[in-house]
Amino acid sequence: MAIDDVRTQPRDAESTQKAIAILKQQFGEKVQTGEAFREQHAHSTTYLPAQLPDGVFFAENAEDVKQAVKVCAEYKVPVIPFGTGSSLEGQVNAPEGGISIDVSRMDQVLEVNAEDLDCRVEPGVTREQLNDYLRDTGLFFPIDPGANASIGGMASTRASGTNAVRYGTMKDVVLSVTAVTADGEEITTAGRARKSSAGYDLTRLFVGAEGTLGIITSVTLRLAGIPEKIAGGVCSFETLEEACNAVIMTIQMGIPVARIELLDAMQVKACNAYSNLSFAETPLLLVEFHGTEDSVAMQSEMFGEIARECGGKDFTWTANAEERNRLWKARHSAYWAGRALAPELGSLSTDVCVPISRLAECVNETQKDIEKESFLAPIVGHAGDGNFHVLLLFNDKSPEEIARVEDFTTRLAERALAMGGTCTGEHGVGQGKKRLVAVEMGGSIGVMRAIKKALDPDNIFNPGKVFD
Template identity: 60%
Template sequence: MATAAEDRAVDWTTLRTCFGERFSQSQAVRDHHGRAETFYPAMPPDAVVYPLTTEEVATAVLFCKDRGIAVTPYGTGTSLEGNFLAVRGGLCIDLSRMDQVLRVSTDDLDCTVQAGVTRKQLNMELRDTGLFFPVDPGADASLGGMASTRASGTNAVRYGTMRQNALGLTVVLPDGRIIRTGGRARKSAAGYDLTGLFVGAEGTLGIITEVTLRLYGQPEAVSAAVCEFETLRGAVNAVIQTIQIGLPVARIELLDPLQMRAINGYSHTAYRECPTLFLEFHGTPAGVAEQAETFGQIAADNGGGQFNWATRTEDRTALWEARHKVHYANLALRPGCQAIATDVCVPISRLCDCIEETQRAIEESGLTAPIVGHVGDGNFHVLMIFDPNSADERARAKALSERIVEIALAMEGTCTGEHGIGLGKKAHLLTEHGAAVEVMRQIKRALDPSGILNPDKVLDL
């Protein structure tokens, strides 16, 4: 494959002619596509193209395949493990202008969208249908990017992740071929599960250009609540018991005392700075009331206090906006600093042990590192804040990130529940999956023998 320096000598005339103003080599555009919301240094591509159709994506990929040029797909730039950084320069294919909702079937509860459609855009399109798409990673990510990283989020405990909600895909392969995987049937025993192969592959096996998604009926009643606990163990045990009895809570998020302090400071709220659960219940009015009452009994048995309810739409929105802005709230704890974000996921029976051991590791590190998590499915996040001018703090943050993964893996968990492998967790993938990683490499080599698609991500070949 051509190196970044060699890419700059490429004659881009063919793509410039095909795409016109939708092809760019300007420094500002390249820099924009080479920066991530992480501690990784900027890694800009050598050119950026904005296709409108799957066929145009195939044209761009084929151009690069014939010249051995690296190709990096780009959605909205919200991933956290350097998933879209152009390590080897080359061409960035920005899918944001492929933003059409192609089809909605209210009878079948599904839709097909281009990869650049964002989750908020889709739900705006669905607002008059009585349907919604529930996967909510917080950021207004593109649905193609969400499929590529197997995203989930606050609603996953009830509605599942992108793995469960992507019914089919249109994918451009590294040799320019276009394939369609899956379909609209709710189940199929026909052949290999290629949809599952590309969902979570982080753009290393193919570029997702269209996604067929499962939709859900808007719940008749929605209530959100904040519940404070005296201890972290009490809050986590309440979550475990809630899941074990099968209570169909829609969202259940844990925030530690430091995270609550960050939220109060950034979002101008006035919550107690103690272990706290944010919850949401979906269903009929009677069903929601019953769910809330049952959870209230569980919470009381584990040292939980009174609920602070948010039943009006604007109050619920404000509550979840505060939750979704924790990244910026945490950075505001130490202005001018940077952060390493990591996430792990463990069997729910080990959740309390994992979080408590993680807290001990944070204390030993001496760093500012709030914890927040989608604890209903055993997933939590730690944002380690450090002074970028301090080599010592940077080293401690990286060491803490490694330690948190080690803790999770020792408890039969995974090194990432949401963020993906990207650049940062390739070594942990090998620890977690062992010999199976070589099978992954064989798949990569079979589909992308030249190694042009999102090189250096997920696997080292």
């Protein structure tokens, strides 16, 4: 989207200051208006310009959120939920000013029901914090987007990550949420049962809404048992197409791979330099299997045969936890490794997702587009579910360069849509993909607007995001 489209358009300044004064009177130092706090809460890992809120409110419990929303609703002041600030499409920006409600202090694990494989947490709990808490229960939270994001933020953006091919995404593991709506009341969308046919699926409505319908105050999550055996490995290929074909065949053969990640040659080069690795600088698949000792060995053997058939070089694998962790740490550092290729440049990380049968075609055409434009743009992907990312490195001070990058991302999205895919597999919409999601959703945008109008008639919840 054009940079001019996201200039700040503040609402009534007098009303905003009245709301801030009331909140300060009620909550004291939980309300901050200093520029440093405001800048921190407009940070976004994107080239889109930061748009600062007028104030930041550090909520410590659901009652804090309810009271803050009531004040903001009375004065029609925007409220922007904030977890850890790791979103990629400008979700935490404040294009109309307002109050950033920071839920990072709401970081309690409220209950763990080990027998039912579920738990309930406050929105500020991070995924790493939750898995540390669960370590002694034999359970773990499987959604792994790379960043140590907050659970509330992950639910709001419908996050996924490296484990999605086996364990699903946030829409699959969120059983219920509690959320504060525009009238300042807290609602619960469902119980803990694994299935229900009672009424509308309100849980799915809030998962992926990016804070535009309310502020999540707790999340009930489905958990998974820690596997008896975990093994992983790597396999290099001459071309991206060969690597993608190996992924497609693996999925179509029904091999229950837990993770299968794709890195192009440029990304492998970046990871080698950044994480002190020594892989051949050709396309690479990084895989992991979960299960029993026998099942993991069988899955690994089957994948090795597929990889060789598709032109892969020797598949090397390990069950050593330290070695596996080193590989996955390098994978999770792929963004920073890519940035390190040209630290003087700005960046835009964008993603699409296509049906698995079209993955090789989409990646191949995208790489040709990158070469035609002479972009420095490594590719990495959660290939097992057809989702891949392109990190574009460019001069973000140049309007001409920004325009070229935006044209590229538009072509990428259109390519994915033409193949039956989506313009965003896991980054969400925020500000950066509003126009693209309107193309993807078509007339359904009208239904989304009607829902937004019904639940948030004064448009106070994260305005300027998802759609206009």
